[in-house]
Amino acid sequence: MADPIPRPTHEAFLELRAGKPDVWGALEAKFDAAVLMAVVEERLDQIWDLDIPEDMPRIVFIWGEGGQDCLTIDLVEKRVERGLVGSGASLKLIAGEKYFWLMHNGGRWQDVYLSLQAEVERKPDVFNTIANVFVFSDPSNLRDALLSTLRIPKERIERRWDGRKCRIDRFCPHQGADLGNAHITEDGFLVCPRHGWRFNLNNGGRCTASSDTINSEAAD
Ligand code: FES
Known part of the structure; x- marks a missing residue:
């Protein structure tokens, strides 16, 4: 599965805004x-x-x-x-x-x-x-x-990647997508299938886009 497209830069947003027609002008x-x-x-x-x-x-x-x-x-x-x-x-x-x-x-x-x-x-x-x-x-x-x-359910599951095993929250903290089959990149980022948020399994499952986490921990 391909990774999501990179985050747009602030400059890219400014450029996009500058190109938008002024539809509010006459209001x-x-x-x-x-x-x-x-x-x-x-x-x-x-x-x-x-x-x-x-x-x-x-x-x-x-x-x-x-x-x-x-x-x-x-x-x-x-x-x-x-x-x-x-x-x-x-x-x-x-x-x-x-x-x-x-x-x-x-x-x-x-x-x-x-x-x-x-x-x-x-x-x-x-x-x-x-x-x-x-x-x-x-x-x-x-x-x-x-x-x-x-009210996202708190179920825990095990996932494997790169010969390792970890335990994580089953449901994405963003909007509850099931992470049971979510793609894990070679460098240990689990990618939510719904909106592409990435969770770093090498850093406790912390999300790179928000303050959320899937509480990753090593499993025996
Ligand atoms: S539900 Fe996971 S990123 Fe939105």
Whole structure:
């Protein structure tokens, strides 16, 4: 099985964005931070009873110059507040008001995101599945998508490669694909068959694309 294509560089994204037609140019945006907060609250209401891991990054939407105009979403507490609240890990989306107006005016959040009109800052710079599901799922699918991420079964299996044997989590921590037959490269990376995330079996099964792991350990 071939390895997935390499990650695109920041320059490649900038080039791609520069080549996109300005389909938003004629839109007359009437951005309203209160409406955006209400839309976020509707999303939070859907997941009010779910236990979200404590190490979840805060999600911050920033639309003003200098990072002053923003709101902070705390998925653990199911709270959204005006301003930059708290410290520690964060996922920041920095864009113009038109971007966030589309988000509170019926646009699909994942379509808005794929416009590449936002700068994204991750601290630490690792992919977080739950934050990603919250920001990019359709509201109709949000709860189910989060549940399937939070409730991935914990079964363990053994895999062999290069004459060695190891024990790993059977289901991918991203979206639960079965890793029972996943390809393992010669240098010990297990490649998830669904989206191509790579897990380093020589480093405890840590993922190269996110902070997730499949908890690899040597088996006798
Ligand atoms: S399910 Fe997405 S990378 Fe494994």
